[in-house]
Amino acid sequence: MSILDKFFESYHEKYLKKIQPLVNEINNFEPKFKSFSDKQLKEKTKEFKQVIRDNKKTLDDILPEAFALVREVSKRTLKQRHYDVQLIGGIVLHQGKIAEMKTGEGKTLAATLPVYLNALSGKGVHVVTVNDYLSRRDAVWMGQIYHFLGLSVSCLNHQQSFLYDPEYKEVDEAKDKIRDELGGFKVVEDYLRPCERNEVYQADITYGTNNEFGFDYLRDNMVFDKRQQTQRGFNYAIIDEIDSILIDEARTPLIISAPDVESSDMYKQFSRIIPNLQKEKDFELDEKLKAVTLTEDGIEHIERLLGMKDIYQEKGIKYLHHLEQALRAQILFEKDKNYVVKDGQIIIVDEFTGRLLPGRRYSGGLHQAIEAKEKVEVQPESVTLSSITFQNYFRFYKKLAGMTGTAFTSDEEFNAVYGLEVIVIPTNKPMIRKELPDKIYKTEIGKLKAVIREIKERYNKKQPVLVGTVS
Template sequence: MGILNKILGDANEKYLKKIQSLVDKINSLEKEFEGFSNERLKEKTGEFKERLRKGETLNDILPEAFALVRESAKRTLHQRHFDVQLIGGLVLHQGKIAEMKTGEGKTLAATLPLYLNALEEKGCHLVTVNDYLARRDTVWMGQIYHALGLTVGCLNHEQSFLYDPDYKKPPEGKEKMRDELGSFYVVEDFLRPCQRLEAYLADITYGTNNEFGFDYLRDNMVYDLSQKSQRGFHYAIIDEVDSILIDEARTPLIISAPDTESSKWYQEFARIIPRLDPKTDYEIDEKMRAVTLTENGINKIEKILGMGNIYEERGIKYLHHLEQSLKA
């Protein structure tokens, strides 16, 4: 393999050489974009959308879009995308997995392809591992998107938000809000509560894999399409992809509800079973561990319930549950 690598070259090195021209192009635009006013930066978003409508592709506008996001980050967060983050953004835009080390700024790198793909106005998702990170990154990175005229939503367990720089959370209850470790306060200023649908209608939506998954299941249970929250699956970036798609994927997402009918039946069974005679009303098969009602037992149950034919009025399912109760 060593000889082959020398002859053919390392695949990653080849890829980096291939995209270096894009990185250089983005860097060459930096001085030009530094001269734009804040209003001009926001106007560029509208221009990009119009160019896409006229037939240009995302790849056509990619260098300018990435340069625009970099300039917005410099002004809002006072952070600049370095080449390693530009490369990470290019990799993610192309649907590949980017392994970035701690400190290389993956959160900032993700803003580049998210902004670019959001220009198609079909919604983009950032899937993260817990509610706290979804809130934090919405507020943190939301400043970049907001400065460029995009909206940002956030999904939490039984909560939804929109990034709003003018929103202030009411003071009551702030002292109780901590992250999972309890190490510092997490004040939800700039996160305005909203309906689930509003969060999904945002240009970019941050949330956990479970929230996206359960919303998908709920959408498949609605009686009318107008009740759905999600609007389709256009583009997504998955944080900690190995954990979410391999480790956590082993645990299925299940939506369940209490069976009120069965619960009512078992209350009836508690009243019926003590009145049955084990000698004449049901037969026990010890070997098969089964209990079967006799004709005499069925007649007695019909008298207790005041009905003529239990099969017609309650069905075979009812008798099955009754026999299971006897077995227990």
Template sequence: MGILEKIFGGSAKKEVNRISKIVEKINALEPLVSKLSDSEIKEKTNQLKERIRAGETTNDVLPEAFALAREAGKRVSGERLFDVQLIGAVALHEGKITEMKTGEGKTLTAVPAVYLNALSGKGVHVVTVNDYLSRRDAAWMGAIYYFLGLSTACINHDISYLYQPTKDSSDESVLIEGVLPAEKQLENLKIISRNEAYLADVTYGTNNEFGFDYLRDNMAPSLDRMVQRPLHFAIVDEVDSILIDEARTPLIISAPDSESTKMYDQFARLVPRLKENEDYNVDEKMKSVMITAEGIAKMEKWLGIGNIYESGKVSYVHHLEQALKANIIFKKDRDYVVKDGEVIIVDDFTGRLMPGRRYSEGLHQAIEAKEGVKVQKESRTLASITFQNYFRMYEKLAGMTGTAVTSAEEFFRVYKLEVVQVPTHRPMIRKDLPDVVYKTELGKFQAIVKKIKELNLTGQPVLVGTIAIEKSEQLSKFLEKEGIRHEVLNAKNHQREAQIIALAGQRGSVTIATNMAGRGTDIKLGEGVKELGGLYIIGTERHEARRIDDQLRGRSGRQGDPGITQFYISLEDELMRRFGGEKLKNLMDKLGLPEDQPIENKIISRSIESAQGRIEGFNFDIRKHVLEYDDVLNKQREVIYKKRKDILTKNQLKSEIEEMIVDEAENIVAAGTFEMDENAWNTEELAEEVKALTGTTIEGLHRKLLEIKMAKNYANSAEKKAEMVNQISQFLKTRYLAREKEFGPSLMREVERAIYLRTLDSFWMDHLDEIDYLRDSIGLQGYGQRDPLIEYKRQAFGLFQKLLANINETVIKGLFSVRLNFSASESDEKAKNLQYSGGEESGQFEALNGATDGNQVSSKKEEKVQPIVNQDKIGRNDPCPCGSGKKYKKCCGK
């Protein structure tokens, strides 16, 4: 049985039939609900809330709640939910993904599921792909929730809103066809605090903002700075984009590092002098570049150094690899643009510019050096999480998209989300024509221009989809030569996106759009366009993911409209080139086929499908790989964040501090008595360790430890060690009580909290750096016949144990040495320099310190593991590897 059969329980129709029976119950209540007054509907909401509080489940009240939501939607927006939309809403409530075609009303479909789950009072999050859509949907749907008696909020990167209707919104004179226009709806959004936004029954926002707020909450210096409630239920719009396309991109909050940027400029000058196939080799399938022995020898000569891979020269390897990627793999106007002296990333899937987002691990700096713009400083990670692990924390998760089935296996395996295909309200009559294949790219573009010219003469609107800015501009020049008026929608002119998309279905319009720019906005057909055959879609290249091709097709044929789609492909396209297109092209050359003659061949069509399938599988493996590694860090993150929450929520930490004291005493004794021979135990060293912790005289303690060492009345060494631990613990506890007496119990509790929190945050940041280095170097373990993942887990566990030990030691030492001279505003000052990484919209810092600028966002593309030699970090309390018998921190680690 295949994975789709497992997910759909035999067939999609069977699942739809099951849900249809629930819809029948909802429909049966419609006559009754339609007779209720507006105030009675609002009162029904209170009654449903009370029933849920009394013990009924959301499933118990589902038919009535959905019937109320449908009636509210009809009265407020003038739109009545179709039965197929209710099928989608039930699937969302059940924690599934609904696949609904473009134009079928996904936004309204979510309303019943959101309303029902918000009745519990735990809050519902509706996740969108950008700030504009979150504002639009909060204003649009907020009116329905307000009518039902629920509050609706929206979080954007630098501001939060609450839906609160103005007087104008009740004035019928401003209504258009009975509905409030969009610009008026936005006037109903009142600015509120982030905390208030999360206390609303329904909160709209982007995936980035929800994720960044989670990370910021776990960096907050006090409970009143935390904004999110426990993660209850989320509905993710465009779920394939967020949970799959963005899954490899970790959200990162970082701070500027002090490292110099000079080496990036140096390598940017040297790397272009290297020659392909001699000094380095490019693997287009893997999007990677590997330097050869000859290339390494040249670089070593130019840099004036010996072996570049020697210990201590790791930074040279790092800069070389990033410079190679920047100069050879990453292309201007495809992967990024240079605008106003900045390198700005272009989103692979939407074609949108992403200002503020930055590639990580020095790659962005290497591209800046390549393009001759100012190189920004690298940053240190303060907190990070992948979307995969963030969204799996929700008690219940659901999603909506027009294209989910091709990724159903991944949704099920990673998120345990089933996919339900919702039938269209009206039959789909769009014609999807077979691909037309040309030998060269020039021949393909000539054929596309010819076709556009033909269609333009009849007035049939055309939307042309390209995969990169450079391709859209190239095609635009061809059309200009032919005198064909057209609009170009790409990342360089995204400000006019809504306007251009709105006119794309008008008679005679020709629109070139990079990838899926304008997603989320329907293209409505102009007068007389249906008779011409509807919107004609031309795809200029196949995307590596079939979903993206399907999304382009989905721009046409909405709600039963006519439409035609066709892809024009050349054997020089990137997808074909990466997967055998060159061989086919050589065959066509031998046959003497002209450039502009289309090739119709089943082998080529199968090659395209096979290439897409292989790339999708390859990308799935990468995402699964990222998740396997991030799961290790995720477990550690959970432990640290729980400790942090305990620090902020517990009235006192005295019992934890006393446990730390015992643990530290055990560490001290273990490090000083590791020799089998008791005579080799250095009691003076043990006492000195205690002195270093407390800053007090230790003669009395030293005498007691020496007496234990020399005593004959202990059964074995273990008993002696246990008594030493007891003596040191008692000494430290006495000193701890003396400090409490010095400060007073109340102030001591605050001191404990402040020191523990700062110590934990500082060491966690260092630990994230160490984990990054471990990830970068762990691939080399494969050469030693070791499983890199198992080795990573083993070494990461060791690093985590050292982290916990270092936190304990530093907290104890801090309590004994603190002089209460720290500034309460210090954390606020540091907060101003925080930077954010990951996703399409850069998150900003509001929850901790108000809105701020200068976000740094980094995206980890599919990059091969960097060959940085891993050296196990020696713990400060570990025996020094030089063999002196002393602790590392007292010997070579000074």
């Protein structure tokens, strides 16, 4: 173990010792709430809200009692009791830090503790998930706890909005059986009542993806009347898989655009020209930086094909934008990897999840260049009306927290960019899995062959294997 590892281990140990009295205090409330009737438990929310409203106590003051209350309600509704390590995770999240919790340690359940506590302020809590399915699932699953305690829960999906309502649909026996087999949470098709977008943000707790929260913000900034806005402020957010959103996708821009009537047929023209260029002679490709650059020969080749002497002079400037995008579309973007062609349309493939993103388009004319390349109808080029990156959007929140299983490796970046501290949460039971060092290979083929050998070896030993891919 290095000196640096020992330092961080010592720091985390000190932090855990510091909050242990809080954990003990929460545990001390357990016998009390265990003896409460359902009605008595529900009354506690009104009591908490009142003392917060009257400024008699802060959220920190009522944390032990509120966490113990959520634990008891979880036992009654979900048949699941928060472990002490989940209490620790909840404290970390409430304090506006990042909780690194290993896979299977119950991040979703741990988040209910700070979510409930911070929702008592009446200013709204946003729980950010990685996809629409998880936002629906968690709104229904964890919604049982919040609903029991008198809080409203909502869910944002792409072009859909829901409020959690346990009476919205009648559950048949088959679905009840599925629910029981899956550990006590409701089937996601039930209990979600469609609603207007502004109703979603009026709920105490809102589940949704980073994209949906971000695009709603952009749309709110385009309305002429404040009464047309849907969001009501940025109080507190918990981001699941926070390293994926705030590190990997941090600079990814969310863009709302409109058609540009001056868009021309030049994309089609350049889609016929680019295939005539030769790699290395006419252009150079940097696969690491995902950049393609024309050589001197390539520029002369293009000028001959266009019948132009100097494309970089004033007369040729109008061609450069279309040329650059056509070159990127032809060389850097692969069909069935970066995008698919479906029903005459180019549909983007999310590079992190592998999911299709219908309705989303590449900006700056790139989408038109790909349409021309694939010989489908070229839609008018778009002009950007509103744009923001995830990095800038999530800085709006007064308090921000996150969960993941792999945050500590990005600890320095989280601290420098967002002022967020990473705390490693211990596992509930001693971990017997060995964390082996990374292996680096000179070529991708060598790496893939090694992966295949490893899979075969583990398979022959009847060991389970999980292979992670980009998409």
